[in-house]
Amino acid sequence: MNYENKILVVDDDSGVRRMISNIIEEEGIGQVIGEAVDGSEAIDLVLDLQPDLVMIDLLMPELDGIETIKRLRKSAYQGSFVLISKITDKMMVREAYQAGVEFYIHKPINKEEVSHVIRKVLQYKGLEKTFQNLQMFINNQEYGQSSSNPMKNPMGGASTKKEKADTIAENIAMDLGILSQSGSRDILEAMHILSAVEYPEDVKLLQNLKVLYEKIGQGYEKRGNLDVARSEKAIERRMRRTIEYALNNLGNLGIEDYHHPKFERFGHRLFDFATIREEMLRLQKKSDKKPKINVKRFLEGMLREIKQEYL
Numbered sequence: 333m334n335y336e337n338k339i340l341v342v343d344d345d346s347g348v349r350r351m352i353s354n355i356i357e358e359e360g361i362g363q364v365i366g367e368a369v370d371g372s373e374a375i376d377l378v379l380d381l382q383p384d385l386v387m388i389d390l391l392m393p394e395l396d397g398i399e400t401i402k403r404l405r406k407s408a409y410q411g412s413f414v415l416i417s418k419i420t421d422k423m424m425v426r427e428a429y430q431a432g433v434e435f436y437i438h439k440p441i442n443k444e445e446v447s448h449v450i451r452k453v454l455q456y457k458g459l460e461k462t463f464q465n466l467q468m469f470i471n472n473q474e475y476g477q478s479s480s481n482p483m484k485n486p487m488g489g490a491s492t493k494k495e496k497a498d499t500i501a502e503n504i505a506m507d508l509g510i511l512s513q514s515g516s517r518d519i520l521e522a523m524h525i526l527s528a529v530e531y532p533e534d535v536k537l538l539q540n541l542k543v544l545y546e547k548i549g550q551g552y553e554k555r556g557n558l559d560v561a562r563s564e565k566a567i568e569r570r571m572r573r574t575i576e577y578a579l580n581n582l583g584n585l586g587i588e589d590y591h592h593p594k595f596e597r598f599g600h601r602l603f604d605f606a607t608i609r610e611e612m613l614r615l616q617k618k619s620d621k622k623p624k625i626n627v628k629r630f631l632e633g634m635l636r637e638i639k640q641e642y643l
Contacts (some may be wrong), residue, residue, distance in 0.1 A: 337362030337454050340381065342374040342397070343389040343416065351441050352387055352416070359447045362454065371395025371403075378404055383411055385453060390417030390424065398424070401431045412453050416441070422589040429593040452506060455499055497527035500638045507594055508578040508602075515574030517560070518567050519634070521548045526635050538632055541568070568627070575630045579603060579623065583611035602633040 339362045343349045346369075353364045365381050368374035370392045378386060386404075390397040401413050415428050418439035425436055435449045501523040502511070510516045525547050526534045537544045542564060549562035561567075578598075585595045586608065599608050607626070613619040 337385070338365045338381065338383040339363065339385045339387065339450070340366045340368065340374070340378060340383040341387045342368045342371070342392070342400070343387075344369050344392045345389070348389070348416070348439070348441065352446065355441075355443050355446050356450065361447065361450050371397065371400030374400055375403055375407070378409055378411070379407055382409075385412045385414065385450065387414050387416060387450075390415055390419050390428065398428050398431050401428075401433065405432050414449055414453060422592070426589070426591060426593065448506075452499075452503060494524070494528055497638050498524055500641050501527070501634070504598075504634060504637055508598065509581045510574050510578050513570075513574040513577050515570030515572070518548055518571050519574060519631070521551055522571075522631055523634060523638060525551070526631070527638050534635065538628055538635075541628060541631075544631075571627055572625050575625050575627060578630075579607065579611050579625070580615070583608065583615050586612055587615060598633075598637075601637065602630050604629060 339356055341349050341352050341364060343352070349367050353367070356362055356364055362384070365383055366377045368377050371388075372395050374386070374388065375395075388397045388400060392400075395403075397415055397417070401415075413431075413433045414435045414437060415433045416437045416439060419425075420438065428436060434453050437445060437449060498520070501520050505511050505516050505520060510519075522544060525544065526537060529537070537547070545564040545567045548567055549564065552560050552562050561570075582595055582599050582603070585592050586599060589595065603623075604626070607623045610619065610621055610623040614622065
């Protein structure tokens, strides 16, 4: 078990608290350092114990999840929040994201989803801490402050800019709901390659996708991924199907809530307006026209999202 990751579970249902705690312990994700039955109790525990992550219910007696999060943020708590609820009200979900929630998990509890979300949130949080330490180290060097061990790696020995970019790409893929698609591996590999090179090399690769596909295939071959079809056409087909799946997910999200944070963030950054509009009309059965998938536009938008976060 990873005892470095401290997690607090907040829910007025003891059965839900027990289920989440069991998942965390069985999967070895972290250590549950406390439980609370409502927001008021949670605030005291969070400020006292300073967990890395708070799993919190939306609707609770006395103080609901969103108000609890807002008060904790005002109290300078820097940890992460994952909201858990059976409520699907669009405005409440939007308010939760605006309050600072990283992910929203719907009840009933799904073991695989809970485990995956917690791992990703903690992984990203760990990378943030690493880069904060690096920045402090750089600042100290600039101001002539020597470290007690000047040869010690301020990055903790493992995390790099490239690894953070990979993590951001995975988080985007998860937000788009495409991680389970076969082409997600190709897209993530493309982001790995593109985020590792500087301008104008990244632009040249995006202008010549054939070369990018070749590099993706070479990467698979180098790592011994013999179970993956490595031809340019196979890679492009998988990518197109997966991007089409992402478009479908965003289209459905836009129909349900045009102001949903994920739709607003990705809808017009990964696709052009006409494509999104065509997909929404098709899903509403108002048109038979199938949108054309622009692989280059999608990859450009995703790379821009990644670089905005880690640069």
